[in-house]
Amino acid sequence: MTYVYPPVSGKVPHMLHGADYNPEQWLRYPEVLEEDIRLMKLAKCNVMSVGIFSWAMLEPEEGVFTFDWLDQVLDRFAANGIYALLATPSAARPAWMAQKYPEVLRTEENRVRNLFGFRHNHCPTSPVYREKTRIINTKLAERYSDHPAVIGWHISNEFGGDCHCELCQAEFRRFVRNKYGTLDELNHAWWTTFWSHTVTDWSQVESPAPHGEKQVHAMNLDWRRFVTQRTVDFIRHETAPLKAVNPDLPVTTNFMEFFEGLDYWKFADVLDFLSWDSYPTWHDADEDSNQAAKIAMMHDIVRSIKRGRPFLLMESTPSLTNWQDVSKLKRPGMHLLSSLQAVAHGSDSVQYFQWRKSRGSSEKLHGAVVDHVGHEHTRVFKDVTDVGSALQGMDRIVGTSVPAEAAVIFDWENRWAVNDSQGPRNMGVKYEETVQNHHEALWKLGVPTDVINMDADFSTYKLIVAPMLYMVREGVGERMERFVENGGMLVVTYWSGIVNETDLCFLGGFPGPLRKVLGIWSEELEGLHDRDRNGLRLNGAGDLGMSGEYEIAELCDLIHLEGAESLGEYASDFYAGRPALTVNRFGKGEAYYLAARTGGTFHDDFYAALVRHAGVVRTLDAKLPAGTSAHLRTNGESDFVFVQNYTPESVTIPLDGRVYRNLESGEQVGSELALAPYDIRVLERKRG
Numbered sequence: 001m002t003y004v005y006p007p008v009s010g011k012v013p014h015m016l017h018g019a020d021y022n023p024e025q026w027l028r029y030p031e032v033l034e035e036d037i038r039l040m041k042l043a044k045c046n047v048m049s050v051g052i053f054s055w056a057m058l059e060p061e062e063g064v065f066t067f068d069w070l071d072q073v074l075d076r077f078a079a080n081g082i083y084a085l086l087a088t089p090s091a092a093r094p095a096w097m098a099q100k101y102p103e104v105l106r107t108e109e110n111r112v113r114n115l116f117g118f119r120h121n122h123c124p125t126s127p128v129y130r131e132k133t134r135i136i137n138t139k140l141a142e143r144y145s146d147h148p149a150v151i152g153w154h155i156s157n158e159f160g161g162d163c164h165c166e167l168c169q170a171e172f173r174r175f176v177r178n179k180y181g182t183l184d185e186l187n188h189a190w191w192t193t194f195w196s197h198t199v200t201d202w203s204q205v206e207s208p209a210p211h212g213e214k215q216v217h218a219m220n221l222d223w224r225r226f227v228t229q230r231t232v233d234f235i236r237h238e239t240a241p242l243k244a245v246n247p248d249l250p251v252t253t254n255f256m257e258f259f260e261g262l263d264y265w266k267f268a269d270v271l272d273f274l275s276w277d278s279y280p281t282w283h284d285a286d287e288d289s290n291q292a293a294k295i296a297m298m299h300d301i302v303r304s305i306k307r308g309r310p311f312l313l314m315e316s317t318p319s320l321t322n323w324q325d326v327s328k329l330k331r332p333g334m335h336l337l338s339s340l341q342a343v344a345h346g347s348d349s350v351q352y353f354q355w356r357k358s359r360g361s362s363e364k365l366h367g368a369v370v371d372h373v374g375h376e377h378t379r380v381f382k383d384v385t386d387v388g389s390a391l392q393g394m395d396r397i398v399g400t401s402v403p404a405e406a407a408v409i410f411d412w413e414n415r416w417a418v419n420d421s422q423g424p425r426n427m428g429v430k431y432e433e434t435v436q437n438h439h440e441a442l443w444k445l446g447v448p449t450d451v452i453n454m455d456a457d458f459s460t461y462k463l464i465v466a467p468m469l470y471m472v473r474e475g476v477g478e479r480m481e482r483f484v485e486n487g488g489m490l491v492v493t494y495w496s497g498i499v500n501e502t503d504l505c506f507l508g509g510f511p512g513p514l515r516k517v518l519g520i521w522s523e524e525l526e527g528l529h530d531r532d533r534n535g536l537r538l539n540g541a542g543d544l545g546m547s548g549e550y551e552i553a554e555l556c557d558l559i560h561l562e563g564a565e566s567l568g569e570y571a572s573d574f575y576a577g578r579p580a581l582t583v584n585r586f587g588k589g590e591a592y593y594l595a596a597r598t599g600g601t602f603h604d605d606f607y608a609a610l611v612r613h614a615g616v617v618r619t620l621d622a623k624l625p626a627g628t629s630a631h632l633r634t635n636g637e638s639d640f641v642f643v644q645n646y647t648p649e650s651v652t653i654p655l656d657g658r659v660y661r662n663l664e665s666g667e668q669v670g671s672e673l674a675l676a677p678y679d680i681r682v683l684e685r686k687r688g
Contacts (some may be wrong), residue, residue, distance in 0.1 A: 002462070003636035005309050005399040008250060008273055008348065009151035012083050015398055016349035018047035018370055020315065024057040025358055033073070035374070036356065037080050042376055043369060044388025048355065049314065049645055050074070051140075052157045053119065055089035057310040058136060062096060065139055077149040084149045085252075088140065088238055090133050091157035092119040097132060104129040105163035105415045110211050120160055125167040138241040140565025145246035154314075155238050158277065160261050162227040165334040166683045173205045173619050175226045189502040190218040198365070217420050218502040224416050228263045235270050237536030254314040257298050258432060260419075263412035276302045277315035277353070280338065288678075289627040289646040293440035294339065296629075299345035300402075300439070301410060304450040308401055310350040312449035313342040319367035319380045333678030335383040336640045337644060340680050343394065344631040344642035346402050350387055354398050377464040393664055394682075397640050400633040404450040405616045406463040408439045411453040414471040417503055418495070421470065424527035425554060434493070435467045441603035446619035446630040447611055458483040463614045469496040469514070471503070485587030486519055489614040492518055492633070493594045494525060494557040512647060519564030525554045535571030536580050536598055542567045543583075543590075544609040551599035556684050559595050570596070581684045621656040628653060628675070634687055641683040645675040 007013045018040075026032045039325055040048070050073060051058070059065055076083055098105055098116035098512040107113045114121050122129050144150050162168075180186040183199055192198045196218060199205060206225050208214045239251050250272035255264055257278060260329045267274070276298065280291045302311045316336060318525060330338070333404045341348040357368040369384050370376075376385075418431040442465075450461070453474045464483060469492060477497070484490050497511025506512030510522040528534070534552040542565060547572060558575050566579035580595045592610070611618065619630040619641055625648035633640050640663065645651050647668070653673040660669040663682040 019355035121605035141245035275314035
């Protein structure tokens with residue numbers, strides 16, 4: 001495997017530390033702009049994202065460009081050792097454009113065109129918007145591609161939403177025509193004979209609408225695929241003029257936490273590196289360790305999309321947000337802990353929204369490095385400076401890898417299909433939560449884990465977990481068979497192998513193309529009421545040797561053994577005694593099927609046993625206290641181990657007998673490590 005990747009920019013072979021910076025909001029306050037440079041250096045910041053919503057300041061009238069203010073900002077950066085990720089401004093168009101060219105505004109699914117306002121309120125198909133974007137991006141590239149402060153392009157901002165205008169309808173018809181070729185094939189794939197929805201002319205194809213059609217699930221899937229395709233195509237359009245001027249300057253755009261609307265796997269080849277915006281709800285009603293596990297999974301997704309290449313944490317809040325249901329302040333230690341968690345999972349940066357609080361409008365009370373008071377004598381500024389100091393000692397971690405031997409499948413198209421299906425629990429089938437629960441069990445064990453889609457290369461892993469793989473695209477079942485045949489361990493759960501990529505049910509019995517490798521036939525799936533409970537009684541069979549009883553709720557799959565061995569049975573109801581956990585020995589490997597949604601500590605106990613059995617390496621070969629975790633990056637010679645405590649209590653972490661040194665001090669660490677509440681320590685050891 002590749003152990004070390006080059007940094008985002010050779011100009012800055014360091015961890016990046018900075019924020020979204022909006023100097024255009026402060027042009028009437030030159031003293032503020034001067035003070036910002038002093039404060040950036042004081043906080044040990046070396047990069048700023050600039051120009052994200054600046055179109056109205058860059059082009060105040062059509063064809064009239066004003067770059068002087070941006071020239072001054074970038075020149076001031078260069079003179080002070082600060083770098084810029086320069087944004088293209090397409091996330092928010094100027095008012096003059098919307099007034100003169102209303103077609104650039106988005107049309108919602110009710111077929112009503114939006115008024116000017118908000119952000120990402122544009123049509124990605126509009127020739128006018130594309131041309132205006134090409135012009136401004138060309139101007140920016142010609143002026144700044146070789147500027148000493150600029151290290152990369154930040155394409156737009158947090159892409160999302162879809163447009164249903166006539167231009168996009170025409171493109172959607174072209175999209176499905178290219179995909180299916182004939183109306184017969186489209187009608188078969190969409191199963192339009194149901195409810196007499198047969199399409200007899202391509203002009204009859206429409207996007208989903210609340211006052212039209214939303215029950216043809218394959219059509220809904222294709223629309224979501226189309227929206228992703230349009231967005232990716234728009235990014236290509238944005239990137240082309242930038243690369244034409246300087247092909248070596250890398251491009252990225254910032255993803256959002258578990259955003260459902262776009263299939264992020266399709267962005268891998270159009271972006272040079274990935275980044276995302278992380279806003280956990282720390283200290284809410286849930287335990288902080290659960291929140292940490294959820295965010296860890298999103299870190300793992302972003303890293304895995306580019307096949308292990310480090311990413312950037314593009315946005316996070318240094319204090320609180322202003323848009324969550326409850327905005328809690330970070331407890332002492334939490335800012336450093338949550339920031340370095342991103343680094344532990346593969347980030348080469350910690351960046352914030354925002355550098356300085358806006359004086360007005362909707363985000364004036366959103367957290368920032370610099371508060372309205374305007375100076376550095378705040379708790380938040382000190383927390384940010386502490387992160388900057390920690391990152392300065394991590395040059396050797398830049399570009400290093402996360403050596404994952406385990407993977408969890410979280411597939412966007414499968415997600416769309418699961419969430420669109422009707423039954424077996426329309427009050428909440430909980431796909432996202434289910435995948436997170438399986439990933440969390442590995443996170444608690446400190447197992448480096450990739451999060452992949454079903455098209456990824458399986459051969460590099462020892463263990464693959466596929467929760468609720470409802471949709472199985474063509475060839476995936478065969479690839480899973482090869483994975484297990486060659487010695488891999490596969491875990492599949494209930495509600496898997498139900499439909500193909502156009503949401504047509506597999507004929508011949510579920511779990512469809514997974515039936516052979518799993519060695520079972522699923523006859524019925526029961527949804528339970530919230531009050532209903534069953535039990536999983538483990539019988540001690542198989543190599544895992546697990547016994548005991550665990551609670552079952554919400555979903556129960558009634559299966560028959562077709563070569564698999566039962567490791568546990570249902571405890572009650574008319575299907576008491578029928579298998580609920582199975583293993584099928586297939587070639588050199590094993591395929592496990594979990595037929596029911598389990599509660600309690602089942603996932604923790606099951607994956608602890610399975611990780612040992614599969615020989616999957618843990619970061620620390622020791623029992624970690626509840627609420628803690630340990631994760632690592634490696635350069636192939638040294639491992640950098642991030643030991644984390646997400647509890648409000650002091651804990652002692654047992655180490656595993658290897659020689660560890662504190663990365664910051666270089667001092668050797670004993671057989672245990674004491675961590676304060678919300679504390680993190682970075683250790684170094686020899687690889688292997």
